[in-house]
Amino acid sequence: MNAPPVTPLLQVEDLRCTFDVSKPWLNRLIEGEPRRSLKAVDGVSFDITRGETFALVGESGCGKSTVARLVVGLYQPDGGRIVFDGEDPAQLDAARRQKLRRRFQMIFQDPYASLNPRWRVDRIIAEPIRVFGLMREDAQIRRRVAELLTLVGLSPADGTRYPHEFSGGQRQRICIARALANNPEFLVCDEPTSALDVSVQAQILNLMKDLQDEFGLTYLFISHDLAVVRHMANRVGVMYLGRLVEIADSRTLFEQARHPYTRMLLATIPDISMSGQARPAAQGEVPNPITPPPGCTFHPRCALADERCRREPPQLLPAGPARHAACHAVQEGRDAAPALRHDTD
Amino acid sequence: MAPPPLSPNDAPLLRVRGLRIEFPTRRGTLVAIDDVSFDVARGEVLGMVGESGAGKSLTGAAIIGLLEPPGRIAGGEILLHGRPIHALPPAEMRRIRGRHISMVFQDPLTSLNPLLTVGDQIVETILTHKPIGEQAARRRAVELLEEVGIPAPDQRIDHYPHQFSGGMRQRVVIALALCADPELIIADEPTTALDVSVQAQIIALLRRLCREHHTAVILVTHDMGVIAETADRVAVMYAGRIAEIGPVREVVKQPQHPYTRGLMGSIPVLGAGSRRLVQIDGAMPRLTAIPSGCAFHPRCGEAFARCREERPELLAAGHARAACWLYAGDNAAERAR
Ligand SMILES: Nc1ncnc2c1ncn2[C@@H]1O[C@H](COP(=O)(O)OP(=O)(O)OP(=O)(O)O)[C@@H](O)[C@H]1O
Ligand SMILES: Nc1ncnc2c1ncn2[C@@H]1O[C@H](COP(=O)(O)OP(=O)(O)O)[C@@H](O)[C@H]1O
Ligand code: SF4
Ligand code: SF4
Ligand SMILES: [Mg+2]
Ligand SMILES: [Mg+2]
Numbered sequence: 001m002n003a004p005p006v007t008p009l010l011q012v013e014d015l016r017c018t019f020d021v022s023k024p025w026l027n028r029l030i031e032g033e034p035r036r037s038l039k040a041v042d043g044v045s046f047d048i049t050r051g052e053t054f055a056l057v058g059e060s061g062c063g064k065s066t067v068a069r070l071v072v073g074l075y076q077p078d079g080g081r082i083v084f085d086g087e088d089p090a091q092l093d094a095a096r097r098q099k100l101r102r103r104f105q106m107i108f109q110d111p112y113a114s115l116n117p118r119w120r121v122d123r124i125i126a127e128p129i130r131v132f133g134l135m136r137e138d139a140q141i142r143r144r145v146a147e148l149l150t151l152v153g154l155s156p157a158d159g160t161r162y163p164h165e166f167s168g169g170q171r172q173r174i175c176i177a178r179a180l181a182n183n184p185e186f187l188v189c190d191e192p193t194s195a196l197d198v199s200v201q202a203q204i205l206n207l208m209k210d211l212q213d214e215f216g217l218t219y220l221f222i223s224h225d226l227a228v229v230r231h232m233a234n235r236v237g238v239m240y241l242g243r244l245v246e247i248a249d250s251r252t253l254f255e256q257a258r259h260p261y262t263r264m265l266l267a268t269i270p271d272i273s274m275s276g277q278a279r280p281a282a283q284g285e286v287p288n289p290i291t292p293p294p295g296c297t298f299h300p301r302c303a304l305a306d307e308r309c310r311r312e313p314p315q316l317l318p319a320g321p322a323r324h325a326a327c328h329a330v331q332e333g334r335d336a337a338p339a340l341r342h343d344t345d
Numbered sequence: 346m347a348p349p350p351l352s353p354n355d356a357p358l359l360r361v362r363g364l365r366i367e368f369p370t371r372r373g374t375l376v377a378i379d380d381v382s383f384d385v386a387r388g389e390v391l392g393m394v395g396e397s398g399a400g401k402s403l404t405g406a407a408i409i410g411l412l413e414p415p416g417r418i419a420g421g422e423i424l425l426h427g428r429p430i431h432a433l434p435p436a437e438m439r440r441i442r443g444r445h446i447s448m449v450f451q452d453p454l455t456s457l458n459p460l461l462t463v464g465d466q467i468v469e470t471i472l473t474h475k476p477i478g479e480q481a482a483r484r485r486a487v488e489l490l491e492e493v494g495i496p497a498p499d500q501r502i503d504h505y506p507h508q509f510s511g512g513m514r515q516r517v518v519i520a521l522a523l524c525a526d527p528e529l530i531i532a533d534e535p536t537t538a539l540d541v542s543v544q545a546q547i548i549a550l551l552r553r554l555c556r557e558h559h560t561a562v563i564l565v566t567h568d569m570g571v572i573a574e575t576a577d578r579v580a581v582m583y584a585g586r587i588a589e590i591g592p593v594r595e596v597v598k599q600p601q602h603p604y605t606r607g608l609m610g611s612i613p614v615l616g617a618g619s620r621r622l623v624q625i626d627g628a629m630p631r632l633t634a635i636p637s638g639c640a641f642h643p644r645c646g647e648a649f650a651r652c653r654e655e656r657p658e659l660l661a662a663g664h665a666r667a668a669c670w671l672y673a674g675d676n677a678a679e680r681a682r
Contacts, residue, residue, distance in 0.1 A: 059540040167628045197396035197567065197629075202611035202622035209621075224541060231613035231622070254615060268545040270570030272614055274594055282542035285510050 008047035009085055009186060009218050010071070016079035017041040017066050021290060038290050040066040042242035043080070045316070048235075050185075053212070053219040055233035055250075057226060057265070059286050062239040064222045068190045071220060072106045084186070102132050105179040109191035111171035115163040121174055122159030125149070128181045148177040153207060169200035176207065180215075188220045193228065205232060226269055230254050238262045241289055241297045244316055248323035258335055259325045260302045296328065304329040356427040357384040358528055358561050359408065363421035366403050366412065368632075375632040377403050377416070379585045382659075385529065388559040390552070392576030392593060394569055396629055399582040401565045405531045407431070408563070409446050410438040425529075444474050447522040449551075451534040453514035456521065457506040463490070463517045464502035467524060474525035489520040493550060512543035516550065523554065530555070533565040548575055569612055573597045581605050584630055584640040591665020601662035602669050603645045639670065647671060 022028060022035040041063045048054040056064045069075045071082055073089060081088050084104065089097045105128075108114045115124055122145045135141050146156035152173040163171055172192060179187055189208070193201040205228065211217060223229050229236055230250060237247045238261065246259035257263045264282050284301040287293055296314050299305040308328050319325040329335040366378035378400045385391050393401045406412045408423055410433070423431040430441055442448075450456055458466055467486040468479065475482070483502075490498035493516040506514055515535060522530050532551065536544035552575050555562050564575055572579050573593060580590040581602065589602040600606045610623025627644045630636055636643050642652040651670050660672040 059542060169628060198569070199396060199608055199611045199625045200628060202613075202624050203626070205613070206622055206624055225613075226541075227613040227615050230615050231617075264542060266615075268542045269615060270545070270548070270568065270574045272570045272573045272597065272612065273616065274573050274597060282545055285512050285543055286540060 006049060007086060009050040010048040010220070011083040012047070012067075012071065012080070013045050013083070014080035015041055015044045015067065015070055015077050015082065017063075017070055017075060018078050036290055039242050039292075040289070041070065041077075044239075044242075044244050045080075046237050046244065046247060048186075048218055048220060050218055051212075051216050052234040053221050053232050055221045055223060055229040055236045056239055057223055057229045057236060058239035059224060059265075061286060061289060063242040064224075064239060065190050067239075068106065068188045068220065068222055072104060072188050073101065074106075098132070102134075102182050103184050104186040104188065105182070105184040106188040106190065107172075107175050107179050107192045109194050111168055111175050111195065112163075114175055115171060117163050119162075120159065121149075121161055121163065121166075124163070124174065125159070125178045125181055128178060132182050134182055144181070145177075148180060151180065151211070152177045153203075167200070168196050169203055172196065172200075172204050173207070176204075176211070180211070183215075184217075186218045186220070188222075190222045191224070192221075194223065194225070201228070208232070226254075226265060238265065241286065241292050243297070243326065244324075245298065245327065246319075246323070246325045247316070252322050258319055258323065258330050259327050260304055260329065260335070261298050264301070296326075304335060356424070358387045358389075358426065359385040360424040360427070361404075361408065361421070362424070364404065364407060364418065364423065365420035366400075366407055366416055367419040368416050372633075376419075376635070377585050377632055378407070380421070381582075381585075381587055382421075383580055383587065383590060385561050385563060387528065388555070388561055389578065390555060390562045390564055390576045392572035392579035393563055393565045393582060394567065394572050394579055395582035395588075396567060398629060398631075400585040401567075401582055402533050404582075405448070405533050405563060405565050409442055409448050409531055410435075411442075411448070443470065443527065444525050445527055446529045446531065447525070447527045449515075449518055449522050449530060449532040449535045451537050453511065453518045453538075454506065456518045457514065459506055462503050462505055463509070463520075467502075467517075467521055470521055470524040485524075486520075489523060490517070492523075492554065493517070493520045494546070495520075511539055512546065515539060515543075515547050519547075519550065519554065523558065523560075526558065527560060529561045529563065531563045531565070534567070535564075536571065537566070537568075544571075551575070569597070569609065581608070584635055585632070586640065586668060587659060588641065588669075589662070589665055589667040590659065591663075595664040599663055601665055601672070602641075602667040603647050603671070604641050605667075607644075639668070 017040050019038045021038045070077050089100055125145045126141050149156050193204050221232050233250045235249050236253045237244045240261050246262045268282050293300050295311045296309045299309045314326045314328050316324045316326040319330045362382050364381040368375040395401050418431050422429050468482045471482040487498045495501050536547050576593045579593045579596050581588045583604050589605045600609050607625035638654050639652040639657050642648040657668045657670045659666040659668050662672040
């Protein structure tokens with residue numbers, strides 16, 4: 001396939017977000033502690049092409065949700081920019097920004113927390129329609145809500161019920177219906193199935209794929225589950241301590257991961273096919289993000305780490321076709337060695 | 346360590362027969378576990394898998410005598426070495442707990458006292474169960490911490506739980522569970538709260554320790570991948586009953602019960618690219634609305650008349666046993682329909 005170059009639907013450039021995690025002022029004074037900050041997102045860049053699913057994957061606390069919230073405007077970045085269909089929301093006046101915002105929506109991990117328990121389901125789904133003033137007539141809105149409920153596999157009659165009357169999977173369907181209310185083009189999905197059982201997860205993932213096919217949706221899909229990411233994504237970015245360490249198309253990444261952290265993550269997936277092969281064990285744990293290690297932040301867990309790794313943070317650079325990696329060993333071509341120590345554990 | 350001698354009558358380590366757990370409520374009695382039977386052999390890892398609410402945790406809690414009231418064992422029996430333990434007085438059950446059976450929970454913090462150093466907690470547990478002095482107990486505690494992979498155990502022993510990371514805390518909890526050389530550990534979602542890279546380490550640790558100590562484990566989890574890697578046998582639970590039980594390889598590779606088949610197909614796997622996932626429509630029923638006959642029948646693509654009326658017992662199905670009428674010998678005609 002040799003597609004002509006297309007402008008991406010979403011461009012994220014050198015995005016940064018730092019949280020102040022200092023103790024309260026008085027405690028700092030008494031204990032003589034300095035201010036502390038946590039770089040939750042530390043220079044992240046990626047593009048998403050229209051119609052594709054780009055996934056972010058990584059362990060808890062690596063900054064996936066923060067990226068998601070920055071993209072939809074729930075957090076303000078401390079640096080970098082986000083360009084949606086050629087426009088930077090931060091540069092627009094309020095009216096134009098509102099118009100742009102309508103075109104992207106977010107689905108959260110916890111379908112319990114993200115629905116107002118006191119509202120009927122039809123009101124929940126109609127809310128974004130009213131907020132953006134897309135439709136004004138009640139009858140028209142009612143028809144649209146019924147259509148949305150049907151679309152996500154519920155029945156129009158479910159609109160008269162309250163969230164607590166639904167199971168987790170059904171609540172996530174309600175969240176999806178609400179997200180689709182204004183015909184968005186782009187959905188940010190932050191662990192949309194992590195709180196669900198596998199059989200329900202399968203229903204929601206199938207639904208998300210069907211909706212994507214039907215409406216040509218573009219997804220930023222966030223998950224810590226590599227098998228789910230493999231199933232959903234065209235391209236994948238792997239995050240570690242606020243940075244992207246490897247980006248590649250899904251197939252390349254899962255068949256020939258190059259970054260030692262990606263390789264470690266892949267090795268941790270329980271082998272459900274029961275091939276009986278011994279897997280190298282992952283080493284150590286994610287360090288405290290307030291005091292990340294110098295140089296490459298992965299170096300304390302990396303079997304390929306050398307002097308340079310301990311000193312100099314690697315940049316995300318091209319590493320073969322359809323792949324970028326932030327790793328000195330990859331750049332120096334010494335990444336063929338086993339990136340993981342074999343251990344009895 | 347030498348495996349403990351086999352008991353003369355060669356009874357399985359644990360035998361659960363017809364277990365029934367009820368919750369009395371104002372609107373009637375809820376039956377959460379209904380006629381569950383299985384055995385655990387010495388040194389065996391029995392996986393217990395199922396979706397949330399299937400009854401995995403309750404089964405584990407009943408075995409170790411930690412069922413929270415108003416939940417109660419309303420029928421059946423639990424035998425340890427052939428001796429009933431489901432109706433023991435609390436003091437006697439406490440002796441069994443720790444000495445013979447111990448428990449590892451999902452959240453390591455629920456098992457650790459935040460006000461005591463991990464060393465104090467381990468030493469105290471050892472002293473409760475073993476006739477040894479304080480010095481020896483402390484030496485044993487350092488050994489245990491070393492065994493579960495805590496670096497510099499002679500220093501870390503004096504640290505408090507909050508000074509450990511999540512994965513290290515779960516290692517400490519495992520050390521605690523091993524203090525009295527129990528014959529059975531019940532591990533309820535021991536890795537669910539942990540990062541994926543740490544999860545793999547903890548599972549490998551559990552597996553290695555149980556092999557070395559010849560300890561049996563009931564591993565409760567919703568993660569079929571963890572079961573496939575760890576368990577010898579697996580029990581698949583659905584709506585308070587065992588749907589299928591058998592050797593893990595057979596159940597994972599050739600699931601027999603229609604629910605297990607659907608469950609296996611619904612799991613995304615790396616090698617399969619992005620094929621459409623098998624979908625079991627609907628959801629597991631609530632306890633207030635368990636369907637008649639086979640509780641799975643409203644969601645089962647193979648249901649037939651008998652399924653709606655009669656509840657299937659576990660029947661021989663391939664190398665496993667499945668609670669499904671497809672495996673009743675007298676069903677051949679119906680199956681051909
Ligand atoms: N509002 C906040 N204030 C302070 N720190 C925060 C805040 N939100 C996130 N963080 C920190 O920023 C880092 C990234 O958090 P984020 O929620 O983006 O991680 P994540 O990758 O989504 O993790 P998970 O897989 O657990 O959802 C973490 O160390 C987190 O503790
Ligand atoms: N205290 C309780 N009161 C009423 N029902 C309960 C109580 N505890 C558990 N249950 C019910 O028992 C069933 C099994 O629970 P549990 O063993 O915790 O499931 P699992 O561990 O498989 O997720 C569920 O339907 C649950 O709602
Ligand atoms: S080889 Fe060096 S740069 Fe690459 S991941 Fe390991 S420590 Fe980081
Ligand atoms: S007994 Fe009937 S309904 Fe139940 S699983 Fe078997 S075929 Fe399906
Ligand atoms: Mg998150
Ligand atoms: Mg449970």
